[in-house]
Amino acid sequence: MSKLRTFAAVLIAVALSAWNAAAIAQTDPLPSWNDGKSKQAILDFVAKVTREGGPDFVKPAERVATFDNDGTLWAEQPVYxxxxxxxxxxxxxxxxxxxxxxxxxxxxxxxxxxxxxxxxxxxxxxxxxxxxxxxxxxxxxxxxxxxxxxxARHPTKQRPYTEMVYQPQLELLTYLRANGFKTFIVSGGGVEFMRVFAEKAYGIPPEQVVGSSGVVKFRLDAGGKPELFKESKIEFVDDGPGKPVGINRFIGRRPILAFGNSDGDLQMLQYTTGGSGPRLALIVHHTDAEREWAYDRTSHIGKLDKALDEGKAKGWTIVDMKADWKTVFPAGR
Incomplete structure (x- = not known):
């Protein structure tokens, strides 16, 4: 009888262990992120700004998160x-x-x-x-x-461009929104170009996309139908120092979280961390030549030089793609 009880206890222990592992997997909001400093920095930040009554609590209306697009939410090589x-x-x-x-x-x-x-x-x-x-x-x-x-298909990966999005970032966007954040794209890319796919690809609606823009004018077409016509004049460049300007103009709140990947995002990260209260600045460092690409200081696309140095000096979260992400692109999309 004692052997039977021991065997039963072992079975129960194994079952409980498997159940606990499954429960943990189900409650992990960022399953494509490896456990480590980067993932923990995100979890800790979200926990403290959403803890009512805590010293770092941030009202939902002020939980603004901004993301660059090229190289941060989807790939950007060999060219944008x-x-x-x-x-x-x-x-x-x-x-x-x-x-x-x-x-x-x-x-x-x-x-x-x-x-x-x-x-x-x-x-x-x-x-x-x-x-x-x-x-x-x-x-x-x-x-x-x-x-x-x-x-269209990517010239080397042979995937649709909408499958060149980053799975860990999709999880992060979902996690932030589930915790009362409003997520915005703030990118040097064309605002109208990005608005075509942003909602379907990322769950970010067109009105939460900030980007570079050309002059658009209202007119009546030949048949008298009202339309907006795109002219060949640049109106606004949402890159570098233009990003904080765009945030102020189109969002109206300083972000408490900003995510970029290049020197073109430096001023957005500076602007975000320059505010009072809890702040989180993150940089994707492209270090995975096997699954994606490895590049930084000398790249003609997505150059990461000054922002990398400043990020390390100021303690920003540098996300090492190779080390921090279990997977890069979504499977089966």
Whole structure:
């Protein structure tokens, strides 16, 4: 009988252990994050700002979290995805207007000759962006972006661009919103480009997307229908020092949490941590050449230099992609 009781006790202990492990897995809000300093910093911060009666409690209305997009919420190599969209749009437009293909910078774009395009300086790039991002109604532009996202594939990963989002960040966004945070994108990318996919990809509605913008004007089309027309003039650049300006203009509250990945996010991180009360600044450090890419100080895309040094000096949370993330991209999406 004693052996039977011992055996039963062992079975119960094993079952309880398995049940506890399953319960822990179910209650972990960030399952794609490895246990460590970065994950713990997030959990501790959320716990203290949501603890009513605690010294660091923050009212829900003031729980603003801002995220860069390129390199922070989705990948950005080998070039920004919006530029790849522009390249594909040039190809489509040249099919309609063959005379363009013999002219620069479109000839270089068609040949995917980035060196030749870069040699033309900002002028060539601005011509490409003007051709593909202006001279049309906003509804037409949105439709072209949506169609591209549905059909295009990343040049090396061969995944749809909407599957190049980061699974750990999707979990973080969900976790923050479940704890009363309002999540915003604050990115150097085009605001209208990002608004096409932000809600579906991240759960962030269009009105919570802040980005660079061109001049848009109201008019009546040839049939008398009211529309917004995109002109080839830059209105606002939401990058570097422009990010705090954009936050002030379009959000109206200083964030208590900000997440970036490059020197272009430095001023947003400075602005966030410069406020009173609890603050959390995070930086994605791209260290995973096998699952994604490894780059920082010398990269032509997403350069992380000054922000990395300042982040280390000020104790910001530096998220090491290789060490801190169990997975990078969502599985089966």
């Amino acid at each position: 995805f919006q530029l790849l969209f522009a390249f594909d749009e040039v190809k489509r437009m040249v099919a309609e207007k063959p005379a363009l293909k013999s002219n620069e910078p479109y000839r270089s774009v068609l040949a995917r000759d980035l060196k030749a395009l870069a040699a033309g300086g900002n002028k060539g790039l601005m011509q490409v962006m003007a051709l593909t991002h202006s001279g049309m109604a906003t509804d037409a532009f949105n439709a072209s972006v949506d169609k591209w996202l549905t059909s």
